[in-house]
Amino acid sequence: MAIDVALRLAQEADLDLVEVAPEAKPPVAKIMDYGKFKYEAAQKLKEARRNQANTILKEVRFRLKIDVHDYETKKKRAIGFLNDGDKVKAMILFRGREQSRPEQGVRLLQKFAEEVSEFGTIESSPTIDGRNMVMIIGPLKSKSEAKAEQNAKRDANKRGDKKEAKSGESVLAVEDDKANAVQVVEAEVVAEKPKAAPKTTAAKAAAPKKSTKSVSDELDD
Numbered sequence: 001m002a003i004d005v006a007l008r009l010a011q012e013a014d015l016d017l018v019e020v021a022p023e024a025k026p027p028v029a030k031i032m033d034y035g036k037f038k039y040e041a042a043q044k045l046k047e048a049r050r051n052q053a054n055t056i057l058k059e060v061r062f063r064l065k066i067d068v069h070d071y072e073t074k075k076k077r078a079i080g081f082l083n084d085g086d087k088v089k090a091m092i093l094f095r096g097r098e099q100s101r102p103e104q105g106v107r108l109l110q111k112f113a114e115e116v117s118e119f120g121t122i123e124s125s126p127t128i129d130g131r132n133m134v135m136i137i138g139p140l141k142s143k144s145e146a147k148a149e150q151n152a153k154r155d156a157n158k159r160g161d162k163k164e165a166k167s168g169e170s171v172l173a174v175e176d177d178k179a180n181a182v183q184v185v186e187a188e189v190v191a192e193k194p195k196a197a198p199k200t201t202a203a204k205a206a207a208p209k210k211s212t213k214s215v216s217d218e219l220d221d
Helices: 003-012 034-051 068-083 096-100 102-115 143-192 215-220
Strands: 016-021 028-032 057-063 087-093 120-129 132-139
Touching: 003 016, 003 028, 016 034, 028 034, 057 068, 068 087, 068 102, 068 132, 087 102, 087 120, 096 102, 102 120, 102 132
Parallel strands: 057 087
Antiparallel strands: 016 028, 087 132, 120 132
16 A cells, blocks of 8 residues: 555545564555553553562571471461472571481471462472571462462452442432431421420528538548
């Protein structure tokens, strides 16, 4: 198509003639809304940057004689790291004679790996690193997938909050209408109620004042 014809068609449609492939032979142009095209491209780039993230190696440390509560706390933290798409470095710190019992460290790390197997898999088996024993567990989902899920949940929560706010406003409006209706009814009842005749009251004789005593007076009596 000739350039002048393409320009005329773009003008008639109130659109822009944009060269999308200048290196092609012949060059390729497209009739479009260039402002909308730029906006959509910027939104896609923004979404890609938001989902793009690098996997981080998080560390969880154990003692060989760790108690149940501390173990569960560290396991819960490790599960959170794996759900976020990060790797977990599980490390056992040996003290004194504990270094002569590495098999206990292996059993502890294997138990840990089994209990988080729903969220990650072993990438590096337990190995001795100086006075420590180390094992690496990788997440089952990538960092970008975890990010996308978090963004989807956040957007869903925002939509839910908006719906709750709207429903709350409608409930308040209904309650206000009911309150206004009750006030109108009460006003009508008061208007229809006949006025009562004024009451004549005789002056009451002033009662004699009672004598009051303090605690110290009673003690003196």
